[in-house]
Amino acid sequence: MNTQRGRLITLEGGDGVGKTTHIELLEAYLTEQGISVLRTREPGGTALGEALRKVLLRDELECGAETEMMVLFAARTQHLHAVLRPAIARGQWVLCDRFTDATFAYQGGGRGIPFERIARLETFVQEDFQPDLTLLLDLPIEEGLARATERGGRADRFEKQDLAFKERIRQSYLRRQRDYPGRIQRVDASGSVGEIQTILQHHIQKLLKSGTNP
Ligand code: TMP
Secondary structure (H helix, E strand, O other): OOOOOEEEEEEEEOOOOOOHHHHHHHHHHHHHHOOEEEEEEEEOOOHHHHHHHHHHOOOOOOOHHHHHHHHHHHHHHHHHHHHHHHHHHHHHHEEOOOOOOHHHHHHHHHOOOOOOOOHHHHHHHHHOOOOOEEEEEEEOOOHHHHHHHHHHHHHHOOOOOOOHHHEEEEEEEEHHHHHHOOOEEEEEEOOOOOHHHHHHHHHHHHHHHOOOOO
């Protein structure tokens, strides 16, 4: 039986920064190192979470900022208990596309909910549970927008927001990084996929080397 605790690595950033590409490459990278990996996302990662995600991203439904926050935390609670905690306890390394930093950035910075209010719900749901490493892909919003447009498809509730909303999200992520400089690593996402991936893997290598069973 594997008695070593796994790790939680989260990827964060505004829309169009390339998270999906990088999380796939990181999954392959960790697998090559012989590590058992679980890739998941928020909102989502469970049947209930994916159902709530669909509801949340539908822009025709009226939904206040605090309601939105609580739905996100409801999905997160299920994800935490049914997927994240058990996987980490089994020794798996979990790569999660967004986690609670996204709530601070989108519902806090974007929608204007005070950080302290979000932090209260965070403590209620997570107690002291936090990612081991958060990789923040940071890109000027005009560049992120250009990439999201290139990718095509219909804009969801969040992608439809204006530039000021997106700028507030970026600034809130950067504030989170300043508040948690040990856990959150900012990575400049304006380089090539190869360049960015090398930096991301470097941060993961440091985590691989840092002790085996905290
Ligand atoms: P995705 O584009 O990374 O798949 O995420 C879907 C959207 O959900 C994205 O626009 C950001 C938003 N979101 C929040 O607003 N708050 C959160 O806590 C999370 C996890 C996502």
